Amino acid sequence: MEKQALDQLRHVLRNPNAYWSSDSQRFGVLGALDGSSDVLVISATGSGKTMIAIIAALLNPAEITVMVIPLRQLQNDYRLRLESMGVPFFNYTSAENQIPSSTSLLLVSWDMAVSPQFRSALRVVHETQKVGRFVCDEVHLPILDSDFRASLRYSSELRCVPAPIVGMTATGPPPSISIIADRLGLLHKFTLVRGPTDRPELVYCIEPIYKWADLVQRVVELVTTSTSILTEPEDRILIFVRLVKHGEELAQELGCELYTGKSAITPDRLQVYEDWTAGINKVLVGTSALIAGNDYRHIRMVIFAGTCPDTSSLIQGFGRAGRDGKPAYCHLLPDRSFSPFQPKDKGVDSVGFGLASRLAKNTTKLCIRFQLTRFSDGYGIFCKDSRHRHLCSNCEYEKTNPKPAAATHTRAITSISLPIHEQLAVRTSPSIGAPRTFESAVGTADLQRTQRIAPAQHVVDALERGFSLFQEKCTACDNDWHEIEECNRNQAKMIQRGVRYSKPTGQQKDTYGSVCYHCHLPQLPGDIIHPEFGKKEDCQHPHFMLGIAVKVKRDPELYANAKRDLKINATSYEEWLSQRCIQDPTFITNFVHLSVWYLTQIP
Template identity: 25%
Template sequence: MDIFHHILKQYWGYDTFRPLQEDIIKSITNGDDTLGLMPTGGGKSLTFQVPAMAKEGICLVVTPLIALMKDQVDNLKKRDIKASAIYSGLMRDEINITLDNCIFGGTKFLYISPERLGTDLFQEKVKQMNVNLLAIDEAHCISQWGYDFRPSYLNISEIRQLLPETPILALTATATPEVADDIQKRLLFKKKNLFQKSFKRDNLVYVVRQAEDKEQQLLNIINKVPGSAVVYVRNRKKTQEYSELLVKNGISASSFHAGMPLEVKDKRQKLWTNGEIRIIVSTNAFGMGIDKPDVRLVVHMDAPDSLEAYYQEAGRAGRDGKKAFAVLLWSNNDNVRLKRSISVSFPEKDKILAVYEALGNFFQLAVGSGFGMVYDFNLPLFCKSYRMNMMTVFNSLKILQRAGYLEFTEELQLSAKVHFITRRDDLYKFQVANEDFDQLIKLLLRSYTGLFTEYVPINEELLAKRMNTNRDAIYQNLVKLGKLGIIKYIPQKKTPLISYTTSREDSKYITLPKEVYKDRKEQYEQRISSVIDYGTSNHICRSKLLLRYFGQTQSDNCGFCDVCQSMKKTNLSVEQFGSIQQQIVDKLQSSALTYDDLVIALKSPQDELSKVLRWMEEYQMIIENEDGQLELLDEQSK
């Protein structure tokens, strides 16, 4: 058994790697910069966790997903692997202690948000660390061609220059060929090195249902497909409405969205993961970092605004390799809403500048100040104060973030944290002299480790339950211990954050470069068009259409999606049908032909050819012109 399999077995309990994992690990071990393109559920995290465990030093993991960051840190700690995280919203003291522990304290994994990479503090400290691997999750965020470009990812190239001998592993679940090339270029790969798993999911059946009554369709589908399911909806209100609909119809369900208290989300996620709740109805906040292999069904009540997002969310079904379904419920309203989302996502430039100006006034920032400052941001209050539309503000902030003026972190939920700053012998004397605090101090020390070396997340609800008191009493006592100099206490906080990455500018000097606004808007329009094509086309295999979008142009019909099922109604196999259809398309591409000319040109039996032609006419792929000739209608069929 080699060291990688030994580590895999010892810490994760697996005997073998999944496809592609071992290839990526060997590439990294050879010191080669590597891009791993692995669809959702492919086990990306093990490709950096295993090789990092096999070498001396620390692994830096860059990710923009704070929820995923905290989840992975918790999972590593459960395996007795020391890990920590740094992201916006932490106090400077917390960050200092965490970084010092990375230098001296044996920390094996440091998860860090991309905006923290550019700080002087981090760049000074990282030079003192023995970094054995730089892992970049969600690597598509570095590409201006990607669907979720983040300027802070460009800071990674600076870190590369500080760590010239450290190999880099970039990972993403979704990237077109253009984006994959751009990732390697921007991360300063010494040579191109891509490991790609096919986007094809043989066990996942893609289905689009035309549905004006989506509620009834949802009930029909869930009653037909047994097992665990995720239902994705567009907004928080809908999570509650649809979960109540399911419960009223005798189906075990619960709602989930980013605005819920952390303990509520954790509880619901655990109930669903353990199978005590069958259906979770959620916004796209649900799913990142969640590895439940036996999900049999993912339903999208509303279409996402990109096929990348759809592929990732749909791909949470069937990770165990068994048959599963990904269903998109589509109506004419989806078409209208998606087209309208273009103007919503890209407000007029004067509105974006107005948001930036108002933001500076809201924080009482003078022009030329604010660089590096982080502010709690009350979005509803801001919109009310300046009479602005919430979606206009939200999307303007995203564009200003892409332009490099600020970072906008949505609804960050930070657990309460405690760090003991008194020495153990002095703490004992304090406990003897202050009996009122003794029980709480003992409970903290019994419940959590590392309290003397770092800030440790605590659960105030759990502490209150164990002490037979209420949460407020725990809070008040922790505040008092803080004032007495025994601990440093950071209360739980839930708020969006605004971080200024440059000093406040006079708004007339704010520029939105072509690649940030105009180019991005055009790319967004193309992505919207691709989603509409997916939702409205009824003559191209769903799997084939998705694979084509991701650059896999040579693929067969899946044989299971709704389009392939309609082909089977001709009493031809999907293979037969696909072959004849392709022959017809090839012939009609060059010129229109009569039916008789086609029969002569093609060698297929006439009855089979007739069935395929009738099907293609029914689904408006071909039409008979005034001269009685058949010609192609749909460009996609080419």
């Protein structure tokens, strides 16, 4: 099956040497062709997900592949792309009452797909031309936009005939998987194809918070000085705004057009978009209607003029840039007037409202690429580890303003925790068909990294939350920060001297990491909890865990609960803290386990 699929890919691309652009494209196509289960494909923007529907339709001309597209502009992009490829399709609109029985690839908007008119027409044609599958693009939108678009609230009604659903998105954080599956009505056992979402060609930049008037001038400055990146005739700039009135002001200042979802303001959206792609205007200002609504390949710069309300939209918007694989710049210009949104379901922030707010403030100066990929994938990739090593503005700042070697209790990493309700395995298939390329091997390595480090993320999340909670405070007494010897000198010395770690075996260290012998913090994936181990002065949180150990031992009730929950049964408290954690090896030591346990007791 894979050989035939690859042949079709090469035929459509008119390239006899073409190969899968990513493992997620490959396994997504094979999953769609298999047809024995629903499939959810999560992969970076520009990773070739569109080919899933095209190849499935071409290899199954006696079946109908229904391509459900959420946004009108995206539907137009699909139509133009299919025409240029010579792929036959039928575009269903409100003017249609019937679907030709000869159809193999059917395009339909999300609004129409849940309408009685379309459901009836599809059921009729299904009797003579079987529906083989529904392929739904941008399946994160039912979570993000259901309050604004009524049709998205009924996305679980898409399956009006018995056929598998293949959902695709570039933003599917681990906690959102079950929500997306529920909104789409996926069967309980579905195939998950997850690829890394890092876009190594993108350069991220977060600027200081602006007043709106200053922000407008900064956008104008970025656009007018962009000649160095607009080197080809097809290169473009795309600017997103949160409010229509802001878009109108910016479009007037820049002398360009405004794309909105409101007919009264943008009566001919298609013409506005085509003027931009044709180069009549090289700059386009758009609202959220365009964030996931275009696949133009040569966008050299994306600007969010104003704070983006959620991380999913930010990633989608940034993902419009550099789809041709060339370097592109992504700017976030936060504005002061923004009030952060709150998730409806308490404790569940599946679209990243909290992270979007923290990114806008940017107080931690933590690698932007790391924060975005951590949100999307459950683990993060730093700029220095990304394939092209394009540094974001925070990494550039750290490069020119290195952190002081001395311990800095004042710097605490704001929690970017992402609750992981369940660990979802990356599902792949054995390598078959043509030899794997080096590019494909990179993707496989990234997936293996996901599987390796995902179990430790709950430790990272808990400790980061603790750093934030106890910023400028002593963990032993909850008062303003001071050297721990000032409040619990004897107890602290006893614990510090009594903790003696045994050297971990190679397998233990390779799988779960190690700990700092000075401050007891673990070295976990990404080194964000503790940097490469060195001198005692390098520890950024020297007494954080020691203070927790002192506090637990000093409080009789707390210590009794710890003994019960953590099964403290060694001859001494210090000996138990030194031991490798048997209950859950991802904690590495009992000392780390105790600290995380204590932090979970704090509301």
